[in-house]
Amino acid sequence: MTKKLLVLPGDGIGPEIVAEAVKVLDALRQAFGLAVELERGLIGGAAYDATGHPLPEATLDLARAADAVLLGAVGGPKWESLDISVRPEKGLLGIRAALELFANLRPAVLYPQLASASTLKAEVVSGLDIMIVRELTGGIYFGKPRGVRTLAGGERQGYNTLIYSESEIRRIGKVAFEIAMQRDRRVTSVDKANVLECTELWREVMQTLAADYPQVDLSHMYVDNAAMQLVRAPKQFDVVVTGNMFGDILSDAAAMLTGSIGMLPSASLDEQNKGMYEPIHGSAPDIAGQQVANPLATILSVAMLLRYSLGEQMLAQRIENAVQRVLELGLRTADIYSEGCQRVSTGQMGDAVVAALLEQSR
Ligand code: IPM
Ligand code: MG
16 A cells, blocks of 8 residues: 655755655655655745744644655744744644654664764764654643743743653653663663652653563663763663653764764654654754755655654665665765765765665665
């Protein structure tokens, strides 16, 4: 049966990098018989410009009808002065919430060819393979009350709420433990239980859950220490599970271990493994339209989409192999460029991945 994919290019470099991912999907259709049908929708600033809202109802309808969603990135200076309720980021947060995509998987894998692109010493990062499991539809990102209020004396005060219920903690914990069972069977739960009651509960629930997974080794780490350990000795981690905001921050740090944030894909899944797939980087408005952005994170997001939402493990592996191949060939976009390599544009990188894919069909 033909599967439906919704493609949401978004803003900034979004359209450019998504175009390369679509090339890859087209190649899979033509050379490997992948049965998918693509539809396009608007999100973020592009949606705001066209409809006055960063997440139009039409986009949500398409997303609900699709088997999976591929997203580029949202946001840019053009929309920064808008009211927070209609900013591009609200479109992204809105679609995550509406589709109940509570489980955000952010693998940080170092491709051996890029060991020297990391700002850390090669021996610290070589062989790195971490999976960050970030809770995506709760915590301080969505907690109420929130806002900016004016106090009696006229001074303004901003406030947000960090909030997690036991069931929310348990379901993200389960995802982490299940993934750990397929990997090295180690879970590090990151919290700030020495200060925040909410994450004290987080720790307690994780501990209780661990009893259901006797083969998995659970440890706990405070977020400040986790940030330090990530750059000190990142290979100590297998699966990291944490809340929305800590996960946002730690995954950017983890990305740099791999050489560039331009390399990291992500999957955001609901209870049924329906998902949205996007690079973890942003819309990079400063380089938008210049064909210098790295499309590999988006292309690798397609691999995750095939693996988690379409059950196409083989094709997912083929994409990952093709990415390895282009790196072996020495092709580099600006963000991962190093001496002696060949600098390529966004489009050339996409074409090279497609060529490497087609090579595998022969
Ligand atoms: C991410 C991004 C988003 C987030 C922004 C754009 C709202 O930083 O996906 O990591 O904070 O979740
Ligand atoms: Mg982020």
